[in-house]
Amino acid sequence: MHAECTLGSSASFPSGVCGIYAGHRFVGETYSHECYHAGLRSQLMDIREIASRAKVSTATVSRTINRVPTVDPQLAKRVWKVVDELGYYPNSVARSLVSGRSRVFGLIVSEITNPFFPEIVQTFENLAVQNNYEILLTSTVYDSKRMELSVRRMIERRVDGVAILTFGMEDSLIEHLHFRKVPLVFVDVGPNLPRVSNICINYKNGIRQAVQHLAALRHTRIAFVSGPPHLKSALARRRAFEESMEEIGLDPALIVVGDHTVEGGIRALVEIAGKRNRPTAVLCSNDMTAIGVMGEAYQRDLEIPRHLSVVGFDDIRLAQFMIPPLTTVQMSQPELAKIAFDALMNEVERDEPLRGRTDYQMNTNLVLRQSTALAPQRATTRHSKS
Amino acid sequence: MHAECTLGSSASFPSGVCGIYAGHRFVGETYSHECYHAGLRSQLMDIREIASRAKVSTATVSRTINRVPTVDPQLAKRVWKVVDELGYYPNSVARSLVSGRSRVFGLIVSEITNPFFPEIVQTFENLAVQNNYEILLTSTVYDSKRMELSVRRMIERRVDGVAILTFGMEDSLIEHLHFRKVPLVFVDVGPNLPRVSNICINYKNGIRQAVQHLAALRHTRIAFVSGPPHLKSALARRRAFEESMEEIGLDPALIVVGDHTVEGGIRALVEIAGKRNRPTAVLCSNDMTAIGVMGEAYQRDLEIPRHLSVVGFDDIRLAQFMIPPLTTVQMSQPELAKIAFDALMNEVERDEPLRGRTDYQMNTNLVLRQSTALAPQRATTRHSKS
């Protein structure tokens, strides 16, 4: 008898299955023997196997596993013992079929490789695990076919709710989901319908802080690199910038159109660097843009923050590892994920749907790091054309 | 009749469901009327609904949807029309139950927020979509409870295969999966068992290139920041470094133990910077470590690459956006994901399992960017203590 379960040698397998339910160890001999017979029928054990081995009915096994309080503790113990020894795991496919609930939440993002999302996915998964849910992660990659597929996949798998964290979703697709009474949660763009939750982001707060921070550092020529113009959240950020600038009497006209990508940031800096009377600070609509700006600045020997201050938006995890670490407006991804998850859970557990949308609020805040500094004096401005 | 499907007003809903199958539009009147009756029974449409509406049997609907070639094209057309108009999506939960295959692959990673993984997840998902699979993404977050849970979740959901891209998985857990005849794919550490695939990474190739690249730039004192010592892949990288150094007659003794995190990289640079006869180049066991090294170098006014050359490993997407862009050894994540996915597909489609493990090979290669340069002359070495 081996002291450990090892996988390398074929001789040691099957040496028994270590129960995951309660951590009990299985007695090898009986197991491989019995399973041989059971195995002939089809595959492995089902609820009936457990029932016959524990000498109870399938109903009792079902009650035990689902922790119905009326089962006799003695019996329950017997059942759990068998479950544990055999390493029985209830088939959640069958469970879903009968219960009509899959215990799966869909999560639609635009691209998993966009650094904004992994943190969200992680938090979402953590919450899912805690609540015995799974997540069905889907990305649209900015492609309408893929969006359609995303929705189809969600519906086919009968998810219990969907968090739509991407933008530019077509209404007809959302209608598909809503028609099937699937709870939905959106960021900013949630329609006013039953079973819909909407997370409203307060962009203004963080952006105002950023603008005032720059102003305090004596920057007056502050550029803004926007996101794609069709994106509602990008527009909101831009508006927040304009309002914040006007609030303190600065000119908000220095706006360069970006696209929320690193490449967009690079192009933006090219444009900004070419301006006469070059801005001394750049506020970016997201961190990826800021990363592009910083990269291109490096290539042009524009030192950050000495020659140019840069502020991002989102506070993706990598912002703090940039060189220099990026000052940015934090829109907490874990918080966003938690709100989204809780919104779906609330909706799932609600007895009867509300009349309309449920709203949630989320704030944004400036995080100071090292990519901002006092505005350079006129005289020391590099590449000055005047 | 509205020209568009809009979601805002309740009056326009339900205005019909835009078919996703073929993109046909539905005729509103009949729909809401009929669905009202159908809705009384339970929820929505099932295969019987389709059958009765198309005036065929459920068997025919099933054959049609599953594209059995013997169905009459006329009939098929009629069925598809109804399917399309009603926006019917077959219930894959029920399908899975009857077929015994869930069309879900598990994907176990250590942390989704580790930048190494998103690219893999994205590629994996793309392949899954192409093959009508879903992915069940699970993270272990270096916690044994979570590992156990990961395995349990995979088994309960009856996944058709699992890609285990994390390390330090306990054998007993793997046994659980293997016992249930679930195809598995590993990186480096796959046991020699049926239905197991193993992706062997050729670390040596890329690391040798990196070492020789540094040597060619006249670096002789090259440090290595290793990964966690218990990690097999980290050990392999370290061995590859040692061998590559010895090959060309350099001393491979300058090894600092890291842990594959940014913080580990920071600590490593602190240690390296404190050495007398400081190394002029650092090769890191992964990119996160290199990012930490670069960050700390920045804080200490050590300029990269002028005073110190840095090379990473993995080539995560962000490596190219570092300042300066990071020279690193590429271990292509999309390729890895593709090999893993294909391995699972091969295993699923195989009629009878092979006797033992299937091996796949993957190479690594140096990618030159801007974090390496000629070794500084003795005279200009900063912080020189001699």
Place this chain on the structure above:
DNA sequence: TTAATCTCGCAACTCCATTTGCAACTTGCC
């Protein structure tokens, strides 16, 4: 002792799509 209360087993039915054997039907072809 009798009645009331529990707990459990039994067996049938549900969820939904798929599969299958058998019967009925339509074709085509000799």
Place this chain on the structure above:
DNA sequence: GGCAAGTTGCAAATGGAGTTGCGAGATTAA
């Protein structure tokens, strides 16, 4: 006309767990 081949319908069964009504047995309370 008649036989063969090809389609389709029908009805029953499958998959695994959950649910339920009913009745048997055991326990407790009155």
